[in-house]
Each structure stands twice: as C-alpha cells, then as structure tokens.
Amino acid sequence: MSDHHHTTDASTADRLRDHDPEARARALQSLLIEKGLLSAEAVDDVIATYEDDIGPLTGAKAVARAWTDPDYRERLTSDGIEAVAEVNADVNDEVMELRVVENTPDTHNLVVCTLCSCYPWAVLGLPPTWYKTPAYRSRAVDKPRALLAEEFDTHLDDDVEIQVWDSNSEIRYMVLPQRPPGTADLSEGELAELVTRNSMIGAERLV
Numbered sequence: 641m642s643d644h645h646h647t648t649d650a651s652t653a654d655r656l657r658d659h660d661p662e663a664r665a666r667a668l669q670s671l672l673i674e675k676g677l678l679s680a681e682a683v684d685d686v687i688a689t690y691e692d693d694i695g696p697l698t699g700a701k702a703v704a705r706a707w708t709d710p711d712y713r714e715r716l717t718s719d720g721i722e723a724v725a726e727v728n729a730d731v732n733d734e735v736m737e738l739r740v741v742e743n744t745p746d747t748h749n750l751v752v753c754t755l756c757s758c759y760p761w762a763v764l765g766l767p768p769t770w771y772k773t774p775a776y777r778s779r780a781v782d783k784p785r786a787l788l789a790e791e792f793d794t795h796l797d798d799d800v801e802i803q804v805w806d807s808n809s810e811i812r813y814m815v816l817p818q819r820p821p822g823t824a825d826l827s828e829g830e831l832a833e834l835v836t837r838n839s840m841i842g843a844e845r846l847v
Contacts, residue, residue, distance in 0.1 A: 699763040699814060700835035701727040702740075704828045707819040716740050720814065724763055731762050738763060741805055742816040743845070748800050749815045750788070750842035752780035753807040760812040764837055771841065780804055792843045815840050818847040 672678035702724045706713040716723040720738030725731045738760055741749040753759065757772040770776050770791070779787040784802045788794040796802065805813040817839040823831060838844035 696764045696835070696837035696840060697832070698724060698728040698731060699760075699837075699840045700832040701828075702763070703816060703835045703840065704831035706816055707823075707831055708828055713816075717742055717816065721763075736760065736762070737811045738814060739805070739811060740814050740816050741803070743818045743842075743847075745818070745847075746800060748788075748796055748802050748842065748845060749813075750780055750784050750802060750804050751807060751813045751815060752777055752804060754778075754781060755808065758807040758809055758812060760807075760814055763812075763814055764840055768837065768841075781806075788843065792838065794843060794845050796845070815842040817845065820846045 673680055702716055705727055706716045712723065712726070715726075717740050720740040721731065721736060723740075724738065741751075743749055753771075754777050757767055759767040759771065761767070776787070776791075779791075781804055784804055785796060788796065788802075807813050817835065819831075820834060823834065826834075834846065836844055836846075839846050
C-alpha cells in the first residue's frame with residue numbers, strides 16, 4: 641500500500657498561471673495588495689461598480705437606441721465604441737475597438753474569446769463565468785448550434801446561419817439583437833429593459 645501526496649511547487653504554480661488568466665490576475669492582485677500599492681477595498685469598489693452601476697446597461701441602451709434610430713444604428717455597426725459613447729459619456733472611445741454585429745432573421749451571431757476571456761467590459765460589465773470556461777470557448781467554435789441549444793436553451797432553425805466572432809486583445813465584439821415583435825409602442829428606456837447581457841453575447845435570441 642502506498643501513500644500518494646499531491647503537492648504543487650512554485651514552478652508548477654507558475655505554469656498553471658500561464659494557462660489561467662484568472663489565476664494570473666489573482667496573483668497580481670495579491671502582490672499589489674501585499675506591497676501596499678492596492679487595497680482590497682479598492683478592488684471591491686471596482687467590482688461593485690461594474691456589477692451594480694454599469695453591468696450591461698450601457699450596451700442595452702445602445703441596442704435600444706439602435707432599434708429606434710436608423711442613423712444611430714448605422715453608426716453603431718460602423719464604429720461601435722464611438723457610438724456607445726453617445727449613450728454613456730463615461731465610456732472612453734479610445735479604450736478598445738468594438739465591432740457590433742447584427743442579428744437578422746437568417747443570421748445569428750455568437751461572441752467568444754478562444755485565447756483567454758477578452759470581453760467588452762466597458763459596455764457589458766463583468767463577463768459571466770461561463771464565458772471564460774474552456775468548454776464554452778471550444779464548443780462555441782466547434783459546435784455552436786449544439787452549445788446554444790444544450791447550455792442556453794436557444795434553439796435555432798437549421799436554415800439560420802451561425803457566425804462566430806473571436807474577440808482578442810485589440811478587437812471586442814457585441815451582438816445587436818433583433819428587436820422583439822410587439823414593442824412598437826415602447827420607449828427607448830423600456831426597450832433597454834428587454835435587452836439581456838446574454839443576447840448581446842449571442843447566447844440568447846430575443847426573437
């Protein structure tokens with residue numbers, strides 16, 4: 641009978657961090673706090689801001705305006721981040737390049753980051769946990785239709801083409817969902833309440 645001891649030495653931990661962006665971020669955060677360059681309270685404040693104050697609200701406002709203003713819709717799909725700055729002046733239009741891809745009756749768009757977890761934080765807030773998982777990142781590319789149906793209950797007809805957009809450190813993507821039917825009488829603010837984070841990633845279809 642033998643005993644099996646599982647230990648993780650420093651070099652192994654380093655290798656794990658190389659393949660895990662979250663682990664790298666946690667390690668960097670711990671180091672900055674330890675050296676007194678950052679406080680845990682400051683980290684909590686930033687997280688709370690993105691979760692409670694920003695969230696996907698900016699993206700939802702942009703989508704609602706695009707649904708009601710054809711000129712804005714054109715600006716949003718041609719220069720995403722600059723158009724988003726029109727609905728939220730706090731968004732720095734130099735932060736990133738944002739490309740907005742539009743769903744149609746025949747096309748459904750899905751956003752992923754196959755390398756890590758690049759995500760338009762300034763527009764959609766904090767990324768959902770599932771967005772960063774290896775399972776989502778691989779299946780979104782290999783089997784997007786099955787992924788949408790099995791994990792998000794989003795069932796698409798066979799004649800609907802799925803286009804997958806791979807975000808990276810330079811370019812982030814956001815989906816412009818189709819406007820739901822029966823919403824002609826709703827205000828821009830009421831329309832924004834219908835827009836979900838998942839629909840702007842492409843995991844959900846509003847129509």
